[in-house]
Amino acid sequence: MNHLDERKQTLKQLETTNYDVLVLGGGATGSGTALDASLRGYKVALLEKQDFSAGTSSRSTKLIHGGVRYLAQFHFKLIYEALSERKRLLLNAPHLVKPLQFVLPTYVWWEKPFYSIGLTMYDILAGRSVVPGHERISKATALDYFASLKKKNLKGGISYYDAQFNDSRLNVTTVRAAKENGADVLSRVEVTSFLKDANGKIIGVTAKDLITKKKLNIKAKVVANTTGVWIDSLRKLDDPNAENVLAPSQGIHLVFDKSKLPCRTAMIIPKTADGRVVFVIPWEGKVLLGTTDTPIQKIEEEPLPLASEVEFLLKTGNDYLDTQLTKDDIESVFSGLRPLISTGDKKDTKSISREEAILVSDSGLVTMSGGKWSTFRKMAEDLTDKLISVGNLPAKMNCVTASFAFPGAEGYSKHLVAKIQTMYDLSYETAVRLVDAYGGEVSFILGKQPKEIKKGTGYFVEEIKHFVKKEFALSVTDVLSRRWRLVFLDLKLAESLAVPVANVLTKELGWKETEKKSSLNELLGHIKDLKKTIA
Numbered sequence: 001m002n003h004l005d006e007r008k009q010t011l012k013q014l015e016t017t018n019y020d021v022l023v024l025g026g027g028a029t030g031s032g033t034a035l036d037a038s039l040r041g042y043k044v045a046l047l048e049k050q051d052f053s054a055g056t057s058s059r060s061t062k063l064i065h066g067g068v069r070y071l072a073q074f075h076f077k078l079i080y081e082a083l084s085e086r087k088r089l090l091l092n093a094p095h096l097v098k099p100l101q102f103v104l105p106t107y108v109w110w111e112k113p114f115y116s117i118g119l120t121m122y123d124i125l126a127g128r129s130v131v132p133g134h135e136r137i138s139k140a141t142a143l144d145y146f147a148s149l150k151k152k153n154l155k156g157g158i159s160y161y162d163a164q165f166n167d168s169r170l171n172v173t174t175v176r177a178a179k180e181n182g183a184d185v186l187s188r189v190e191v192t193s194f195l196k197d198a199n200g201k202i203i204g205v206t207a208k209d210l211i212t213k214k215k216l217n218i219k220a221k222v223v224a225n226t227t228g229v230w231i232d233s234l235r236k237l238d239d240p241n242a243e244n245v246l247a248p249s250q251g252i253h254l255v256f257d258k259s260k261l262p263c264r265t266a267m268i269i270p271k272t273a274d275g276r277v278v279f280v281i282p283w284e285g286k287v288l289l290g291t292t293d294t295p296i297q298k299i300e301e302e303p304l305p306l307a308s309e310v311e312f313l314l315k316t317g318n319d320y321l322d323t324q325l326t327k328d329d330i331e332s333v334f335s336g337l338r339p340l341i342s343t344g345d346k347k348d349t350k351s352i353s354r355e356e357a358i359l360v361s362d363s364g365l366v367t368m369s370g371g372k373w374s375t376f377r378k379m380a381e382d383l384t385d386k387l388i389s390v391g392n393l394p395a396k397m398n399c400v401t402a403s404f405a406f407p408g409a410e411g412y413s414k415h416l417v418a419k420i421q422t423m424y425d426l427s428y429e430t431a432v433r434l435v436d437a438y439g440g441e442v443s444f445i446l447g448k449q450p451k452e453i454k455k456g457t458g459y460f461v462e463e464i465k466h467f468v469k470k471e472f473a474l475s476v477t478d479v480l481s482r483r484w485r486l487v488f489l490d491l492k493l494a495e496s497l498a499v500p501v502a503n504v505l506t507k508e509l510g511w512k513e514t515e516k517k518s519s520l521n522e523l524l525g526h527i528k529d530l531k532k533t534i535a
């Protein structure tokens with residue numbers, strides 16, 4: 001069955017099935033909940049207005065971590081839970097989530113023992129971990145790990161471990177896993193209203209398929225609102241008098257080439273002008289510098305960085321680097337909006353807890369927001385438990401996601417990179433990218449003789465076919481932003497691959513010329529806007 005026929009079949013199933021659980025929003029929380037509920041044996045549907053992970057869930061700092069900065073706030077329960085989830089993800093998705101060493105540089109004599117005390121608590125909270133504990137390091141070792149550190153007055157530092165990941169690939173892989181375990185999932189579907197019974201209780205939604213323009217009535221015993229920064233919009237669709245509970249803030253990241261920021265590890269900048277921490281992180285062959293925490297009023301589907309945020313990160317980075325960064329060095333930039341829930345002062349978003357919250361409306365709409373990628377599995381477990389209670393669903397299996405192996409985990413090993421490199425005569429960097437994206441499925445996806453989308457790039461036509469067939473890709477932006485991460489990594493390369501990608505998608509999706517042009521313009525317009533912000 002081709003993709004178009006499969007999509008038609010899913011649309012039909014959405015209208016003819018009485019679901020136990022309907023999840024609105026296909027980011028981290030929504031996809032995790034769809035997977036959890038379907039694994040427990042419930043009939044689940046997952047709807048996403050845009051692409052899976054198009055919002056905040058693809059724009060994170062790429063860390064699965066306990067949150068070192070929460071030590072100073074004594075949020076030990078939050079740290080313990082996140083570190084427990086870090087261990088699970090390292091075991092369950094080893095191709096997508098990997099250990100990451102950090103350097104915390106020290107420039108005053110007392111900083112090393114002071115930070116060491118805090119990181120000892122961090123190690124204790126981690127328990128029997130799959131990553132090493134912290135250690136104090138000399139100046140020479142610190143510079144060996146992070147060569148571009150500012151040398152003047154450097155005393156040494158602390159080395160510790162957390163984990164990093166490819167956020168949108170984990171998101172899409174989770175959606176795929178939900179589908180493979182029985183969930184009906186569909187992107188480009190917009191909810192227009194809620195269906196309610198005579199008592200005002202929600203029994204489903206009306207929606208519009210944004211591709212075929214078909215209107216849908218979808219029935220469900222309980223509905224989850226996991227739409228991130230759009231939760232209040234859904235809550236007001238349910239109840240026009242509902243008060244806003246969101247206190248959104250924006251975080252941006254600047255992206256540099258490794259030649260400009262040579263490093264073997266990540267670095268944490270523990271003190272900034274506004275009292276937060278900033279990370280410098282090697283990721284997908286580049287180096288990220290971020291993040292900011294700027295309260296915002298208007299919610300955009302494609303948020304853009306503010307000039308003040310770019311300047312703040314450049315100045316903060318340069319305070320700790322011998323390499324002086326300028327706007328000319330920026331290869332890309334991305335912005336994300338944090339869906340924080342607050343009942344108090346919404347101006348100081350950095351002081352709002354990142355812990356999640358679940359709200360239930362009088363009509364039975366169950367809303368979850370807050371939290372972070374590190375705890376998305378536990379958030380999904382908690383939300384599924386709440387949905388079972390609110391929907392009065394029959395008891396079935398207990399949650400099994402704590403030991404669930406994600407697609408690609410089977411067959412993955414540390415030796416796979418060398419095997420794939422030899423098998424296809426690839427560069428080491430390309431082999432690492434492919435194995436880290438697809439794990440044990442890489443050779444199945446590439447086939448016998450993969451064809452590069454553009455010679456010398458290390459990106460392949462077979463990958464795009466896989467994105468369409470298994471990973472719900474429907475546009476040039478889906479491919480270049482979220483399946484490949486090129487819009488996040490290298491704007492010039494993303495721009496150069498736009499037309500070749502569009503050509504493949506035209507064939508795979510049966511596009512007309514107008515559809516191809518529209519998809520191209522969407523991507524190229526976004527790249528143009530991003531370039532303006534760093535010009």
